[in-house]
Amino acid sequence: MRVVVVGAGEVGFDVADMLAQEQHDVSVVDTNPEALGRVAERLDVMTIHGNGTEASVLDGAGITKADMLVAVTAVDEVNVIACMMADRLGVETTIARVRTGEFAERGGVLSSRDFGIDVVIRPEESAAAEVSRLIRRASATDVLTFADERLQLVGMRIGEGYPVVGKSLREVATENAEIDFRIMAVVRGVRTLLPRGDEEIRENDQLFVLGQPDHVSQVAEAMGKSEVQMKNIMVLGGSKVGARVAEQLCESGERSVKLIEPDRARAQELAEGLPGALVLCGDATDIDLLVTEGLGAMDAFVAVTDDEESNLVTCLMAKHLGVQKTVALLSKPAYIPISQTIGLDAAVSTKLAVSREVTRFLRGKNVRSVATVHGLDAEILEVETAEGAKVTNKPLKDLSIPKGVLVGAVEQNNHAEVATGTTQIGAGDRAIVFVLPGKEEAAEGLFK
Numbered sequence: 152m153r154v155v156v157v158g159a160g161e162v163g164f165d166v167a168d169m170l171a172q173e174q175h176d177v178s179v180v181d182t183n184p185e186a187l188g189r190v191a192e193r194l195d196v197m198t199i200h201g202n203g204t205e206a207s208v209l210d211g212a213g214i215t216k217a218d219m220l221v222a223v224t225a226v227d228e229v230n231v232i233a234c235m236m237a238d239r240l241g242v243e244t245t246i247a248r249v250r251t252g253e254f255a256e257r258g259g260v261l262s263s264r265d266f267g268i269d270v271v272i273r274p275e276e277s278a279a280a281e282v283s284r285l286i287r288r289a290s291a292t293d294v295l296t297f298a299d300e301r302l303q304l305v306g307m308r309i310g311e312g313y314p315v316v317g318k319s320l321r322e323v324a325t326e327n328a329e330i331d332f333r334i335m336a337v338v339r340g341v342r343t344l345l346p347r348g349d350e351e352i353r354e355n356d357q358l359f360v361l362g363q364p365d366h367v368s369q370v371a372e373a374m375g376k377s378e379v380q381m382k383n384i385m386v387l388g389g390s391k392v393g394a395r396v397a398e399q400l401c402e403s404g405e406r407s408v409k410l411i412e413p414d415r416a417r418a419q420e421l422a423e424g425l426p427g428a429l430v431l432c433g434d435a436t437d438i439d440l441l442v443t444e445g446l447g448a449m450d451a452f453v454a455v456t457d458d459e460e461s462n463l464v465t466c467l468m469a470k471h472l473g474v475q476k477t478v479a480l481l482s483k484p485a486y487i488p489i490s491q492t493i494g495l496d497a498a499v500s501t502k503l504a505v506s507r508e509v510t511r512f513l514r515g516k517n518v519r520s521v522a523t524v525h526g527l528d529a530e531i532l533e534v535e536t537a538e539g540a541k542v543t544n545k546p547l548k549d550l551s552i553p554k555g556v557l558v559g560a561v562e563q564n565n566h567a568e569v570a571t572g573t574t575q576i577g578a579g580d581r582a583i584v585f586v587l588p589g590k591e592e593a594a595e596g597l598f599k
Contacts (some may be wrong), residue, residue: 152176152513153217155242157203157233158224159186161482162248162274165502166221166509167196173513178212181224204232206240214240221509223248223272231266238267244512246270248505250391270508277504278455278480279395285478285497286384286400286451288367290376292357292497295522297533297583298567302560303364304335304531304583305371306524308491309356313375321348323373332362332370333569335559335585336529343528345557345585357491359527361559361583362569381450381476386410386428387435387465388456389421392480392501396453401427409444411435436461438468447472455480463490470494487525500525515595519581530586531559534598538578542597548572555587556594 152175156167159181167190170177177196180203181187187198201208203222214220220237222230227249234245247268284294293306309316315323320334337344338357344350352358360370371378382405386397389412397410408428412418418432433440435456446452452469454462459481466477481487481498490498503523510521514532522531536542542550547558547570558570562581568574576582586594 152219153213154178154219154221155180155209155212155214155217155237157181157220157222157230158248159183159190159198160223160225162223162502162505163221164190164194166223166505167194169506169509170513171195175513176213178217180208180212202229204229204236206236209233209236209240214242217242219244219246219509219512221246221505223505227251231268234268235266244269246272246505246508246512248272248274250275270512272505272508274501274504275391276395278499278501279392279399281499282392282396282453282455282478282480283399285499286381286453286476289379289381289451289476290371292491293359293524293527295524295531297520297522297531297560298562298581301363301562301567302361302583303367304359304361304522304559305367306338306527307358307360307371307374307376309352309354309358309374311354313354315352315374316354317351319349319351320346323352324348327370327373330362330366330369330373331569332360332366333559335359335361335531335557336527338527343587345529345555345587357526359524363567377475379450379475381406383407383445383449384409384451384453385441385444385446385449385469387441387452387454387462388412388480389414389417389430390455390457393453393455394421394425396455397421397425397428401425409449411441411444435465438465441465441468442472446474449474451476451478453478459483459486463493463495466495467493470496491526498525514591515599517598518595528588530591532584532586532591532594534582534584534595536576536578536580536582536598540576540578540598542576542582543578544575546573546575550597552597553590553593555590556597557585559583559585 156179180199191198199212222233230247234247237245288294291305295304336359337346410430415432422430452474454465462479466479469477476496478497487498517535520533560569560583
């Protein structure tokens with residue numbers, strides 16, 4: 152596939168890197184020669200210096216032969232116009248990163264298709280939604296939803312002395328037979344396992360459990376995880392992510408949310424727009440201020456400033472003071488895998504939303520969504536089953552499913568349930584499938 156990426160910043164670099172690793176033909180366009188130099192030095196892609204809204208520049212990037220354009224600059228207008236140009240030039244798929252304005256609000260007067268955009272990605276909105284899910288699910292390191300939120304995939308870290316340590320997955324399933332769930336993956340150190348029933352759970356394993364939301368809560372308790380309600384939350388940083396997190400957490404009226412923002416004008420704006428939260432103006436790096444404002448009494452602490460190091464340090468301080476759940480906004484790939492190792496409970500990234508959407512279009516047309524989790528070396532595909540596909544008309548136990556592919560759940564007639572050996576998949580059904588690297592085509596082939 153030929154792809155033109157407009158924007159060589161952190162997000163554009165990551166998108167180009169992912170595409171290049173999958174052997175796609177990639178061109179990166181940017182007006183910043185330093186950013187382009189970094190891309191050219193580290194990635195096997197073509198770089199073009201220029202404005203991605205100009206036809207001559209896009210032509211130099213090979214737009215007339217491109218299958219996809221991904222516009223991820225920091226300027227919404229550039230991203231929108233680049234997609235408009237690509238659409239007019241016959242590019243099949245256009246993806247735009249949009250953070251403000253008409254497209255950032257769903258249900259606006261203009262639709263994205265009015266401007267030739269196939270997919271609008273709202274990274275900050277996605278990150279905020281993930282933070283909110285993590286706060287609502289106290290025991291989780293990761294929370295993803297599928298099948299219109301009928302199913303949840305929840306990451307759980309198994310600590311010392313947990314009752315499931317030393318037990319096989321089969322034993323855990325037998326002891327909790329009344330709960331409909333499946334342990335889809337185990338992350339052990341740097342390895343990702345799609346486990347069999349005889350796999351034993353070890354201390355420090357990270358388990359990924361799939362099931363209906365209520366059942367996942369029961370699984371967490373059975374494993375020794377606390378599912379207490381997070382009622383007192385401190386949010387550090389009044390960025391778009393921070394403001395949206397505070398807004399979502401205040402919606403129920405059952406939580407006390409305190410938001411700290413260093414810029415006085417922004418703090419005033421947030422105070423007027425978030426009547427349910429207490430907004431304070433203060434230095435996000437001032438630990439004494441955080442302690443004075445009751446950091447140690449909080450149930451959860453969320454650090455979403457633009458300074459990753461500050462997010463890490465303040466979360467570690469919060470854990471030291473006894474805060475039960477800490478969540479940090481991180482973007483550097485090197486930080487995210489080690490965040491839990493050094494004591495953080497969870498990390499979110501605005502970059503993941505972009506990579507998930509791009510990956511969805513790289514897969515087959517029957518792939519409806521692609522989910523990835525930092526540290527989990529697997530993709531989770533939501534796949535629609537075609538008429539006459541290999542998986543139809545037979546129970547899963549009678550199918551030859553390749554190693555490295557695991558069917559976790561099936562959505563049939565607006566009802567979703569965890570898959571078992573007797574589950575039969577029909578045409579039009581959607582399946583949640585875990586896929587290890589290199590097995591993507593084999594997995595998709597089952598459902599075509």
